[in-house]
Amino acid sequence: LLENSLDAGATRLEVDLEAGGARLVRVRDDGAGIEADDLPLAIAPHATSKIRTLDDLERVLSLGFRGEALASIASVSRLSITSATQHAAHASRLELGAGGEASLAPAAHPRGTTVEVRELFFNTPARRKFLRAERTEYGHCEEVVRRLALAHFEAGFQLRHNQKPVLALRPCHGEVEREQRLAVLCGEAFLQQALGIEFEASGLLLRGWVAQPAFSRASADLQYFFVNGRVVRDRLVTHAVRQAYRDVLYHERHPAYVLYLEIDPTLVDVNVHPTKH
Ligand code: ADP
Ligand code: MG
Numbered sequence: 001l002l003e004n005s006l007d008a009g010a011t012r013l014e015v016d017l018e019a020g021g022a023r024l025v026r027v028r029d030d031g032a033g034i035e036a037d038d039l040p041l042a043i044a045p046h047a048t049s050k051i052r053t054l055d056d057l058e059r060v061l062s063l064g065f066r067g068e069a070l071a072s073i074a075s076v077s078r079l080s081i082t083s084a085t086q087h088a089a090h091a092s093r094l095e096l097g098a099g100g101e102a103s104l105a106p107a108a109h110p111r112g113t114t115v116e117v118r119e120l121f122f123n124t125p126a127r128r129k130f131l132r133a134e135r136t137e138y139g140h141c142e143e144v145v146r147r148l149a150l151a152h153f154e155a156g157f158q159l160r161h162n163q164k165p166v167l168a169l170r171p172c173h174g175e176v177e178r179e180q181r182l183a184v185l186c187g188e189a190f191l192q193q194a195l196g197i198e199f200e201a202s203g204l205l206l207r208g209w210v211a212q213p214a215f216s217r218a219s220a221d222l223q224y225f226f227v228n229g230r231v232v233r234d235r236l237v238t239h240a241v242r243q244a245y246r247d248v249l250y251h252e253r254h255p256a257y258v259l260y261l262e263i264d265p266t267l268v269d270v271n272v273h274p275t276k277h
Pocket of ligand 1: 004005008029031032033034041042043047048049050063064065066067068069070071112113
């Protein structure tokens with residue numbers, strides 16, 4: 001949902017969670033919004049507004065492109081979408097009834113979109129059973145917000161859990177504000193020990209922060225890697241960084257880093273991984 005907001009050009013993203021997200025996930029943004037006519041399409045399987053030509057598919061610049069998220073979420077929760085575009089006379093709200101039938105009605109909402117997901121897996125008890133404790137599920141959600149906030153400094157993020165504010169990150173302008181956000185998300189100690197890097201070669205640009213060996217971790221929990229703004233988990237990269245630290249870190253310690261790789265999007269196949277990681 002947050003990726004959809006970013007794709008819509010949102011600069012303010014608000015997330016409200018209840019019961020670790022199982023009772024409620026609400027994402028509100030100030031992005032471009034969805035036309036009333038398009039609302040039913042947004043929840044149709046494999047419907048996306050992000051791919052218009054075959055060329056687009058060869059160089060995916062948006063975070064989404066498969067048109068699967070809303071359709072899947074709609075099939076396992078009580079979903080509603082309220083949205084307004086710049087020029088619409090009023091906002092519209094699409095709501096799915098218990099039987100899955102959609103209803104569309106006028107609503108009040110500033111430009112942007114609010115997606116509300118209630119009672120996740122209410123109709124699929126087997127999957128509901130696999131949800132972990134509230135704390136654990138909440139932790140997963142917070143990590144998702146954390147990663148996207150590290151990848152998109154230009155956007156502001158707010159996170160509340162059970163009505164309690166957890167994160168309030170304003171959009172960052174300039175290096176000082178980016179470092180402040182880094183300290184909030186990765187800890188003041190990381191920032192103190194981090195070296196800013198920027199290196200360009202062979203049409204690749206690598207920038208970000210790497211921690212000096214004095215700051216290492218007992219687990220690999222502070223290792224973030226982004227390719228063109230997308231969170232990526234890749235063994236090759238993990239291994240390469242490990243090798244680079246080989247002579248300066250004890251064997252059982254893990255390096256900490258936040259790295260951004262910029263690369264020609266035609267060279268990236270975002271489809272290689274089912275969850276695009
Ligand atoms: P995808 O992101 O792959 O296109 P989704 O199922 O996530 O698929 O979303 C379907 C469509 O709904 C998107 O292509 C977009 O047009 C629209 N949409 C979803 N969320 C938003 C949002 N927050 N703001 C504007 N449009 C949205
Ligand atoms: Mg999407």
